[in-house]
Structures are given as structure tokens and as C-alpha cells.
Amino acid sequence: MDPKEFSGTTDPMIAEGWIKSIEVIFAFMELQDADRVRCATFLLTGEARLWWESASVLTGEFMTLRQRDNSVAEFVRKFERGCHFVPLIDNDAWEKLRHFIDGLRSILRRDARVASPTTYAVAVSRVLAAEQDQREIESDRQGKRPYQAP
Structure with missing residues (x-):
């Protein structure tokens, strides 16, 4: 399905567009929330990856x-x-x-x-x-x- 990688941005519209694009793929694949998180983190690169790694707990x-x-x-x-x-x-x-x-x-x-x-x-x-x-x-x-x- 060719999901796009995400390297981070300060523009929330670009971030929201990326999220919406992978949500379409996740819905098609019928992924559960935990699997969605794992797949999405695999697509993070650069500053987005650094931000994710500095985050420790997913709560709700x-x-x-x-x-x-x-x-x-x-x-x-x-x-x-x-x-x-x-x-x-x-x-x-x-x-x-x-x-x-x-x-x-x-x-x-x-x-x-x-x-x-x-x-x-x-x-x-x-x-x-x-x-x-x-x-x-x-x-x-x-x-x-x-x-x-x-």
C-alpha cells in the first residue's frame, strides 16, 4: 500500500494529513489500536523518531x-x-x-x-x-x- 514515512514538522496540517493517509491503510487492514501504533512508529524517521523515542508511556x-x-x-x-x-x-x-x-x-x-x-x-x-x-x-x-x- 506504499505508506509514506514521516520525519516530523511544525505544521499540524502536514502531520494531520500523514495521520489520515495511514489511517486509511490501517482501516483497510483492520488493525487494532496497538498494531496501529506499532505500524505508525515504524514509519517515523528523523525528528519524529527522536520525539517518539523520548516519549515513554502511551496512556489512553x-x-x-x-x-x-x-x-x-x-x-x-x-x-x-x-x-x-x-x-x-x-x-x-x-x-x-x-x-x-x-x-x-x-x-x-x-x-x-x-x-x-x-x-x-x-x-x-x-x-x-x-x-x-x-x-x-x-x-x-x-x-x-x-x-x-x-
Whole structure:
């Protein structure tokens, strides 16, 4: 059936067109959801493949991206790029906030939940500050307090 590979894009219309083209094939083949996911991931290349590999859990209709060893800034970039492919998260402020917090490393996730942010932008700001605090705590533990101008 000659399915096309997908290397990623920031244009949601192109991504949606690719999805629709492979859905036609999947419907013809009468594939179940799990098989559809496996077949679709086989067709991902380039940035789309990297994005998929950084995603760890498929929960219902949503992909939860995990921070792992990325800095908060890098995680935010990946998360925002990934949201382009999941409009149900991108277009729902509460879902976007929830998925962002759920994807953070445990210590930052705890800090974000304690702060009780009401928007995604506030959560990003607070988590960036929490990450900086973590760096300073680690530096203090090592006896290397960073120099701060008076």
C-alpha cells in the first residue's frame, strides 16, 4: 500500500494529513489500536523518531513525555514540540498543565505540585526556578557556593 514515512514538522496540517493517509491503510487492514501504533512508529524517521523515542508511556489517547536527564528548558522545548501532534493537550489548558507536570522528574514534579500553578506558563516559570534552586543545593552540598555579586 506504499505508506509514506514521516520525519516530523511544525505544521499540524502536514502531520494531520500523514495521520489520515495511514489511517486509511490501517482501516483497510483492520488493525487494532496497538498494531496501529506499532505500524505508525515504524514509519517515523528523523525528528519524529527522536520525539517518539523520548516519549515513554502511551496512556489512553495521550503521549506523556518524560524529562529524564534533560534540563527543564530542553524538556519544555520537546514538550511544546510534541504538543503540536496532540491537539487534545495543546488546546486544553488544564490537560497541558497536567501532562507537563506529570512528565517532570520526581523532585521537580513535587516542587511543581506544591506550588499549585494554575497555568502552564506559571508552571514552567516555577519549575525553572526550582531547577536553579536544585543546582544551588547541590553546589552547597559540594561546598562550592557559586559567587554572587554583592
